[in-house]
Amino acid sequence: MMKYLRSTRFWLGAFSVLLLLSAASIVFMHRRADGGTAVILQNNREIRRIDLSAVQEPYTLRVDNPEGGYNIVLVEKGRISVTEASCPDKICIHQGRISDSTKPIVCLPNRLMILIEAASGSAPDADALTS
């Protein structure tokens, strides 16, 4: 009887440890999703990757188009936007701040795209936007 009990306790303990580990890994994975990672692409090529959850103070960065033209990008905690651009239509500025993967910011004249990666495990309100 004692032996049996001991072995059950052993397995109980082993599974508890494993369960804790897996629970911890899930929490960790979800925490990474929080805030999101912004990716800046130029001409379909990734040029910069920013962890938006780690941004302390807002800052701007300038992205120059090799063929002329530029965009000024404002990076804030949890969100990102274009505040100034050389393009004629300024559509990238009017797209405002983005904070999730529903819709990227796009500047076609400067071949620039800013998007927030879809985090695995997170449940966005919308998977896509029809417009």
Place this chain on the structure above:
Amino acid sequence: MRALKLISLLLCCALLCACGSAAAPQPYESYVYAMDTVMTLRVWSADAAGAQSALSAVSGMLSALDEQLAVTGEKSEIAALNAGGHRSVTLSAESAEILSRMLAVSRDTGGVLDPSIYPVVRAWGFTTDSYRIPDEAELREILKKVDYTKIALEGNTVTLEPGMQIDLGSVVKGYAGDRAAALLREAGVASAVLNLGGNVRLVGSRPDGAPFRVGVQDPLDESSYLGIVAAADKSVVTSGGYNRYFEQDGRTYWHIIDPRTGCPADSGVISATVIGDDGLRCDALSTACFILGVEDAFAYWREKGGFDLILITADGHIYITPDLADSFRLEDAYADDYTVEVHE
């Protein structure tokens, strides 16, 4: 003892669940500039290499289709046709089929969708972003060249009357979505969201089996959506005046032209969403329904069926087909501005 056994069993179950979620399909994304817009391709797969190769196949197909069907460009069959140097141009079988299917919708809708509207769109400056308002005499003259019944398609050979030009732009993205979905399925992808510049093609449902949720853009505010429609394995295509427009003397002029007047469509509809299995048809009908207005669009739906509609009007109404009553939901923030009505 019994309690201990039960707890062990529960823990085992919990552990299995945790392991199961770790092996779940992962999302892979790709972006393509094509057809004058940015396309976002997102697939879920448990096979990383397979997902990447499927995405690059789709990207290549989209770029090639763009070159083949754009109104400009050396490789474009449509540009060659519009150049007018030949009496007749033989298209590829694929281009001919797209034109033929677009013409079928033209006939079906009394010509509100017309591939030959292109010279009018150009006269308004929408193709070059140098906007202007053509005067009545000019419009009358150009409208003489707008008539889909004069596009002669025999086999794969097209003949246009002198001065006529066509554009397949209002169906190409819908068609491209269907082809992309087929390519992904062949590659074994069971779950994907393709956003071809606001033209959404869904493959299967979410990896967890729930339908995808597609936001319908607020026609008055580009940064938010006013409702969500739940759908799986469908095309969801919207035509909105907000996508390309200019303002002059306090009036808004958008790029969706009514071939009957040569002027921007003025039906009271400011956004038309069509949901269905056939992406090309959804794309074609979203433009047609925007021009037709609520009553004629719903009359068409009653007659032909096979798709669902969300029409948003300038006076704050959202008209939906009965099948969407459960799957379309207005965001709470819009409850004061819009009323949703099931229309039959």
